[in-house]
């Protein structure tokens with residue numbers, strides 16, 4: 001799948017912008033704080049109706065504006081699909097083929113993107129919540145039904161946690177049983193999706209990591225489940241503790257991922273280089289995973305990551321993706337970019353102005 005055109009209205013520092021893209025490689029070059037990441041972010045937003053770097057929609061609106069719109073044209077399976085996501089006083093509106101989707105989960109999946117940014121190192125080094133968010137975003141893109149299951153699980157979890165805060169003498173254990181039953185039903189669905197995702201991710205990323213490390217490192221990705229064997233039984237067993245602590249101590253909201261390189265937990269004991277290569281393997285694996293699940297390669301957004309990679313890793317990365325996925329690179333300089341293919345388009349970015357150079 002490729003994105004052929006992008007139009008921005010009041011998105012960050014772009015009041016009005018229209019761009020036509022190269023199907024192969026697009027490079028956005030410019031000094032710091034000119035608006036390169038904003039372009040990558042807008043493409044991510046068009047795909048997922050949210051930003052990769054802020055939870056606050058307000059941040060995405062140009063200062064002093066009340067509404068914004070990102071629209072684009074996607075070409076997949078030889079069909080052109082117009083997409084549009086806007087933030088208005090009525091909230092978030094997503095349209096595919098000019099038709100409004102009532103549920104955002106029905107819209108997501110029209111455009112698949114994989115974003116690789118320096119912050120992604122946090123998937124390896126950061127808190128478990130970052131790894132859960134990573135799983136949720138990625139599974140949601142490939143199988144939108146996951147978002148429903150996750151939403152229902154989270155809603156029930158919230159309800160249970162609020163109930164656990166009630167005066168203990170007023171707790172109705174029958175009602176808690178009902179909540180537990182619902183939590184287990186939705187929780188199983190979430191766990192099933194995650195298990196399948198991690199299995200596929202593991203197979204592909206191990207192979208890629210082998211290539212990226214030139215056979216020196218074996219990567220193993222493990223799904224670390226909070227539920228060990230029987231969710232219902234474990235929930236029951238934890239009930240007294242949960243009532244005491246006013247929160248649910250077992251369930252997929254406590255899941256994690258573990259990355260082992262040559263049998264060492266790379267999150268805690270890996271070198272910077274190993275952690276970077278692991279993050280890269282995971283991200284690149286997603287490209288093939290999206291293809292496996294949807295029959296289309298996603299669009300790849302490489303935001304400010306090339307300068308962090310040495311020559312060899314740049315070469316490995318580009319040789320793995322160019323010709324396969326439409327790629328967008330943001331960078332402050334073209335100097336360190338080696339091994340670029342012949343077919344590419346460079347966009348010079350300066351203070352929200354973009355000049356296309358062929």
Ligand SMILES: Nc1ncnc2c1ncn2[C@@H]1O[C@H](COP(=O)(O)OP(=O)(O)OP(=O)(O)O)[C@@H](O)[C@H]1O
Pocket residue numbers: 011012013014030031032033034035036037038039058059060061062063304330332
């Ligand atoms: N909501 C907004 N409205 C208007 N301008 C904004 C808004 N949010 C950010 N900006 C401006 O966008 C610019 C930052 O853009 P961006 O994050 O894309 O930088 P960049 O070119 O990727 O830089 P770097 O190389 O440092 O990552 C800054 O000038 C900032 O003031």
